[in-house]
Amino acid sequence: MFSVYHQARGLGDDSVIRKALAEDWIPITNDKDLGEKGYRQRRPHRGVIFLRLDDETAPSEIRTLGHLLKNYADQLPDRFVVAEERVRFARR
Numbered sequence: 001m002f003s004v005y006h007q008a009r010g011l012g013d014d015s016v017i018r019k020a021l022a023e024d025w026i027p028i029t030n031d032k033d034l035g036e037k038g039y040r041q042r043r044p045h046r047g048v049i050f051l052r053l054d055d056e057t058a059p060s061e062i063r064t065l066g067h068l069l070k071n072y073a074d075q076l077p078d079r080f081v082v083a084e085e086r087v088r089f090a091r092r
Contacts, residue, residue: 017043026076028065030056039080049081 013034026047035050082088
C-alpha cells in the first residue's frame with residue numbers, strides 16, 4: 001500500500017492509478033476523483049482504500065487503517081474499500 005499524499009503528491013489521478021497498478025500497490029486516499037476512477041470507471045487496479053471519515057485527523061486515520069489492516073488485510077487486494085468509521089467493501 002502507499003499513501004497518495006506522501007508518495008505521489010502532485011501526480012494526476014490517472015498517473016496514480018497507473019503507478020499503483022505497475023508497482024502492485026494499494027493507494028490510500030480521500031480524493032473523491034481517484035475513488036471515482038477506481039470504482040465507477042472501473043480502471044484496472046490492485047485495490048484502492050478510500051478514506052471517508054468525519055474526523056480526518058491523523059489519529060483517526062491511523063486508528064481506522066489499523067482496524068482495517070488487523071481485521072481485513074487478506075481481503076484488500078483487488079478490492080475497492082471505503083473506510084468510514086466502519087468498513088465497506090464495494091462489489092465489482
